[in-house]
Amino acid sequence: MDNSIYQRTAAVLAGESLTAEQALSLISKVKKNDSALTALHQGAEAIRQQFCGEQVELCSIVNAKSGRCAENCAFCAQSQHHQTTTPIYPLRQPHQLLEAAKRAEQSGARCFSLVTSGTRVLPGEETDILLRALEQIATQCDLDPSVSLGFLDPQTATRLVAAGCVTYHHNLETARSFFANVCSTHSYHQALDTLKIAQQAGLRLCSGGIFGMGESWAQRIELACSLRELNIDSVPINFLTPIAGTPLENQPALSTDDCLTIISLFRYLLPQARISVCGGRQYQLKARQNEIFKAGASGMMIGDFLTTSGSALSLDHQLLQQAGMSW
Numbered sequence: 001m002d003n004s005i006y007q008r009t010a011a012v013l014a015g016e017s018l019t020a021e022q023a024l025s026l027i028s029k030v031k032k033n034d035s036a037l038t039a040l041h042q043g044a045e046a047i048r049q050q051f052c053g054e055q056v057e058l059c060s061i062v063n064a065k066s067g068r069c070a071e072n073c074a075f076c077a078q079s080q081h082h083q084t085t086t087p088i089y090p091l092r093q094p095h096q097l098l099e100a101a102k103r104a105e106q107s108g109a110r111c112f113s114l115v116t117s118g119t120r121v122l123p124g125e126e127t128d129i130l131l132r133a134l135e136q137i138a139t140q141c142d143l144d145p146s147v148s149l150g151f152l153d154p155q156t157a158t159r160l161v162a163a164g165c166v167t168y169h170h171n172l173e174t175a176r177s178f179f180a181n182v183c184s185t186h187s188y189h190q191a192l193d194t195l196k197i198a199q200q201a202g203l204r205l206c207s208g209g210i211f212g213m214g215e216s217w218a219q220r221i222e223l224a225c226s227l228r229e230l231n232i233d234s235v236p237i238n239f240l241t242p243i244a245g246t247p248l249e250n251q252p253a254l255s256t257d258d259c260l261t262i263i264s265l266f267r268y269l270l271p272q273a274r275i276s277v278c279g280g281r282q283y284q285l286k287a288r289q290n291e292i293f294k295a296g297a298s299g300m301m302i303g304d305f306l307t308t309s310g311s312a313l314s315l316d317h318q319l320l321q322q323a324g325m326s327w
């Protein structure tokens with residue numbers, strides 16, 4: 001293993017935090033030679049083994065309400081600012097959401113999230129439907145119920161906890177310094193506020209980002225450091241799948257090595273977090289998806305993503321077996 005990477009790995013294994021400058025220096029080494037890249041992945045795997053073990057946490061989501069979002073996130077097929085062919089439908093009923101949760105449980109998911117498009121859910125009927133669905137999932141399924149409902153207020157957060165919700169998901173999406181390139185209809189600050197409200201209500205936090213939107217390595221590190229400051233429990237790593245009709249439709253794909261290095265980088269900076277590879281796994285990693293755990297991931301999303309299809313369950317289980325991981 002490259003000597004300085006070995007030293008950084010030993011420090012993280014001993015409980016020290018890497019600074020942003022140290023993380024950037026790791027990346028500059030990796031960019032100069034292949035043995036440093038191998039060393040980084042080996043180090044990330046050792047950190048994952050020490051802090052997370054060999055059991056993968058699988059999660060799954062349902063797009064509970066799709067399309068017509070007033071926000072203009074550049075990557076998103078559900079924004080009404082973009083011309084896409086994504087389906088548009090109102091909030092699903094509790095029995096439909098419960099059925100989706102039961103399917104996720106049977107597939108091996110330990111966490112299941114109800115995800116709605118839009119800035120926030122409407123008080124009244126929409127919130128009531130979601131609370132009823134959460135209560136049913138919490139009492140009838142053996143998995144952790146989670147929601148991703150846009151911006152959150154303290155009253156709704158308290159009601160979510162009472163209904164059995166365990167985790168609130170809200171991605172920061174990218175670094176604060178890159179955010180203006182991705183969205184202009186809301187601020188980074190609003191996302192930070194929502195995470196803090198969820199945390200204060202007693203919800204676990206799930207927040208990560210999308211990579212491959214044109215951000216730099218320094219900005220990827222900046223995002224990881226912001227997540228670390230917030231004490232995020234679970235960090236979804238998504239790789240951009242360019243969608244026709246969105247401003248990022250022609251964004252070039254990342255290299256597979258860069259995708260794996262992003263996972264390793266996050267493992268070094270967030271050694272104890274559940275780091276799950278979610279959207280874009282199939283598109284960006286293709287035949288090398290089974291390397292995500294060697295690169296430091298400890299979780300993976302199964303089933304379909306919000307607006308793109310996932311793999312067949314049998315293929316995902318095969319992938320986990322090839323990688324020598326249990327779930």
Ligand code: SF4
Nearest residue numbers: 069071073076079118
């Ligand atoms: S990512 Fe969420 S907030 Fe942004 S446009 Fe899509 S649905 Fe709306």
